[in-house]
Amino acid sequence: MCLIAFAWQPGQAIPLRLIGNRDEFYARPTAALARWQDKPEVIGGRDLEAGGTWLAARHGIVAALTNVRDPSLPIPSKAPSRGALVTQALESDDIERWLEALAQGGAARYAGFNLLVATPTTLWHLHRSRERIALNQIAPGVHGLSNADLNTPWPKLSKAREALATAEKFWPARPIDALLDTRQAPDDQLPDTGIGVAWERFLSSPFIQGEKYGTRATTWVTLARNGAVEMNERRFGPHGTPLGETALSIS
Secondary structure, eight states: OOEEEEEEOTTSSSOEEEEEEEEEETTSOEEEEEEOSSSTTOEEEEETTTSOOSEEEETTEEEEEEEOOOTTSOOOTTOOOTTHHHHHHHHOSSHHHHHHHHHTTGGGGSOSEEEEEEOSSOEEEEEEOSSOEEEEEOOSEEEEESSSSTTOOOHHHHHHHHHHTTHHHHTTHHHHHHHTOOOOOOGGGOOOOSSOHHHHHHTOSSSOOOSSEEEEEEEEEEEOTTSOEEEEEEEEOGGGOEEEEEEEEEO
16 A cells, blocks of 8 residues: 555454555556455455465454655665565464564665554554564554655555544544545655656645556454454445445454
């Protein structure tokens, strides 16, 4: 995914509310939100090119991934797909130990990423960038991720967090509206991630409309205190053309 906002309230009936946009080339083969045939306990979309995913869940756990945008970050030869990390998180028998192994060096095998892994009681964030590899437990509150570190105040991330702050009354309508916003940020507010102003401008809106690249899915998910998961996905084609919607749950 390229934009995620989430409300983390451990101890509440719904500890996690999360919404995100997946931006990708339309030519990249993708499976819509579904129950996986080879892993029927898992629900999520799927990248059919590399086999991983950007957001998936099973009972009691949700995992999501964003890429870190940094052209100067050296990528190891034959680096594994970052999307595989989400699947590995859902399959882990000891999530914390697995995450700690990544934080102690395993994450260096991958290109830059942010990985969120949530249970009803704990939410971890693993960040891999040129500057550092770090694992932290996230404090209660409303947070966000794009293609930089946690809560980096890019304009589109600030919009998404502000909308989610009203989620208890307006979930999921107001956060969905925020993630469907196609307005680009003013040039003086654009980040500088090394890709040039034109691309920074194109990628600055929460919802990206393009001919070959853009927002392909908006997904929102809740994780309940009893481990139940509800996930909804709206899909889009070139220039934001609606392609359908799916809703699934795990009780």
